[in-house]
Amino acid sequence: MIDSKQQFLNQSKEAKEFFLPHLSADTVVFGFDQNELKVLLLKMNYRKQWLLPGGYIAKDEDLDEAVVRILKDRAGVTGVYLEEFGVFGKKNRSEFYFEDFDETLFQKQRFITIGFYALYSASELHPIPDQFSETCEWVYLSQLPEIELAMDHREIIDKALLTLRERISIKPIGYNLLPEKFTLSELQKLYETILGKELNRGNFYRKIKNLGILKRLDEQRRGGAHKAPDLYSFDKENYKKALQNGLSNW
Amino acid sequence: MIDSKQQFLNQSKEAKEFFLPHLSADTVVFGFDQNELKVLLLKMNYRKQWLLPGGYIAKDEDLDEAVVRILKDRAGVTGVYLEEFGVFGKKNRSEFYFEDFDETLFQKQRFITIGFYALYSASELHPIPDQFSETCEWVYLSQLPEIELAMDHREIIDKALLTLRERISIKPIGYNLLPEKFTLSELQKLYETILGKELNRGNFYRKIKNLGILKRLDEQRRGGAHKAPDLYSFDKENYKKALQNGLSNW
Known part of the structure; x- marks a missing residue:
């Protein structure tokens, strides 16, 4: 088995050729059951920290196409309507995560990340982790304080939740979160x-x-x-x- | 006087050193008077087309700092609260604007732009155009069909207006748009x-x-x-x- 550091080094080489530098996208997929909201997370091989499914934008790809591909590549999830909710552009928000590597690693440069959220019926989603991840699974929001989230991903989830809360005042909600028949x-x-x-x-x-x-x-x-x-x-x-x-x- | 093409060539050289590639920010500043909404635009020396005040993000600058600096540099506007409302990431959304130049021009690469809007009391704002612009002035939304807007800047203004319309259902509005005393x-x-x-x-x-x-x-x-x-x-x-x-x- 390739170790998790070697995986990043291999990805870096390819990434330099295919992806735009400095720009990434992260997805916050919400589900609802047991009267609780949950969010889809990956547990990375590297450092065993949890991360949102995220990735880079190909040089010849529209941003909207990129985020759909990212969610498919990283979590096996398709057919989800994604909506942009925030841009996270602080210096050093992600660089330190790769402190074991030198500056030539593609992933270690400064990234400004664009957040997209989606609502999804938990029972219809069967997440598949990618090669960088041990597992891809739902985590209840109430459990987040107990796990180790990488970089600023807790802040990104908080902003997504805030946006969802605002949106519930102006748009109907429930179609993707409840079973077909409900009380x-x-x-x-x-x-x-x-x-x-x-x-x-x-x-x-x-x-x-x-x-x-x-x-x-x-x-x-x-x-x-x-x-x-x-x-x-x-x-x-x-x-x-x-x-x-x-x-x-x- | 330096011609407008030479201005871009000069800017390109410096830009490569200071700014992140592929990322820009554009600002939509709304004002209100005569019972109409208006938006702050620059008329560029180059091609005489109209543009939103926009610019690039410095390598060592947070995104929030960048957008404040951009509005100051390009339109002389300070003290405005800016809110992100959308990301515009289609391929070729801006590249063709620079078709008179070769591929080495910094400005001609692919840019994904992040939109920020602000509401501002028109009477308190005294816009100053930068060196690339003939003029910086308010244009009523009803006048937009009569002017030539560059790139996808009409789409960006439309999205900003849509966001403002949604926001009015969830947040009070008026503080920066009306005079201190109103009926x-x-x-x-x-x-x-x-x-x-x-x-x-x-x-x-x-x-x-x-x-x-x-x-x-x-x-x-x-x-x-x-x-x-x-x-x-x-x-x-x-x-x-x-x-x-x-x-x-x-």
Whole structure:
């Protein structure tokens, strides 16, 4: 087995030929289950630290194409809609991670990284780690304090979460995070988790129904101790319209 | 006088030493008057096309520092709060602008540009063009179709406006765009201009007052044909709080 340092040296040689210097992209893929948000992370062979799936931009590749390829190459994930949420451009934000190498290593130069986030139904995603990683897996946000995240990747996750929180006020959310059929109480739980606060049940039900993005199904969730609650799904047509037009306070 | 081509050749030599390749930043500074939004543009000596104030990132400079310096260097503008709103990373988005030059020109390489926008009170800003520009001035958005904008700068302005429109649903707006004292009808006009639609007066007054960010002054706007309307100013403390906490629909 090639050791993890040798892997970086091999990558460096190729990278100099194919990729733009100084620019990278990192992806924050959020999932939701057990009433918690989680994020997709790689555990690197090198130093055993955790990292967001990220990579470089090819010289002849549009940025949008690059980030889709990066997520596929590094985590085996496809079919995800990615949205830019921030640029991380401080000096020395990543250089020190490669302190075991000399300055000729491609990966050790200064990189300004562009953050993209995506929402993904956890049950439909089967991550595959790349050659640089021991594993690629979901980590609950509540577990992040217990693991070692490399470089400024905690800051990048925090900014992605902040953006998601702002976006929930102007765009419908849930389509990629909930199963196809869900109860209103499950949808409320998702909103509460993202916003980080409890919502009044009556207000939430009224407002979410007023958006016109829900279809009540002729089915109930069976098995609980209480009266079986109605199941809902999203009205795809109206959901798409609401995404385009936004939900304005004004 | 040095011709505009020679200016670029001189800049190229220095740029290779000081700046990161492949990365640039562009600023979209919005102002508001005559019930219209306007944007700060440079008219370049070269080709007489209009451009957003933009530039490169020094090798030893944080991205945030770079964009502040760029706006100062190119337009003489200081003290503006800039916010990132998008990254423009298509191949060949800027290269063709320099078709009169050979490939060794620093400016002609592929650039991925990072967009920052700012809101600024038009009356307090006194733009000064740099050496590459004939003039630096406000152009009303309604005038944009009549002028020749270089590269993808129209797309960049459109994206900035879209972001501003989304942001108005989650953050208070107006502090940097209106004079210190204003009427509710002037504030409504600003919201209508950004949103691109008319708002119901009663609803707007009720909602904006509910935010708690306004102070009614003991003064009226004199001189109109109608009953003199009350003047307002922003309650700085509460405005700041609302900026931090956001205006949630939920």
